[in-house]
Amino acid sequence: MYLLEKKLFKKIIPNRTSVCVTPMKVEITLEKLQPDVEWPQLQQLEESDKDKMNGLDKKKENLLNPFSGKSTHEWDKLTKSIKEDEEEGSIDTFFRKIYNEGDDDTKRAMIKSFQTSRGTVLSTNWKDVQHKNYEQDKTLQDKKDTV
Incomplete structure (x- = not known):
């Protein structure tokens, strides 16, 4: 600890x-x-x-970023823009909410489906995701597309 x-x-x-x-x-x-x-x-x-x-x-x-060279950004504006996006309910905020409020199986399913599919699948159902191999499915689909 x-x-x-x-x-x-x-x-x-x-x-x-x-x-x-x-x-x-x-x-x-x-x-x-x-x-x-x-x-x-x-x-x-x-x-x-x-x-x-x-x-x-x-x-x-x-406040300006001293490392940004010629194009300086106003970081207060960026922060404000991010807060506005969060308030508008962006899709990222929606997925974070699902993840944070989900049980362990939901979290496991989201992580495995998203990582093994290289970001193309996001599932919350652990029973479906548990034995599924998204990498293999993607390879088979790619082979079908090239034929």
């Missing part, structure tokens, strides 16, 4: 926190109490650093 305790830079809305655990990562999504305040880092600053950062709280600036 691993425990990590950190004080966040500013306050969040606890009931809007979501956690997604996958075999490769743990993704934690937090919503700021004050969405218009930029966080230069995730953790709370030391007292000596707070004086330096007060200027950032007062000035609202568009």
Whole structure:
């Protein structure tokens, strides 16, 4: 078991926190109490650093990616666009909801069908997916198409 305790830079809305655990990562999504305040880092600053950062709280600036070269992106606009897509109910959001609310068999079926079919099939029925070989079916279909 691993425990990590950190004080966040500013306050969040606890009931809007979501956690997604996958075999490769743990993704934690937090919503700021004050969405218009930029966080230069995730953790709370030391007292000596707070004086330096007060200027950032007062000035609202568009943050630009310093590594983007000539074409600079306004990351606030990108974030806003992503949030709008999620609110509109994109297909990805729909599939995430099915996965997150599904039982273990549903999750297993979604993972196996999508991975073994190379992204062409997404099933939630483990009884159908359990013994199915999408890779072999794809190879047979490809051979039929070439004949």
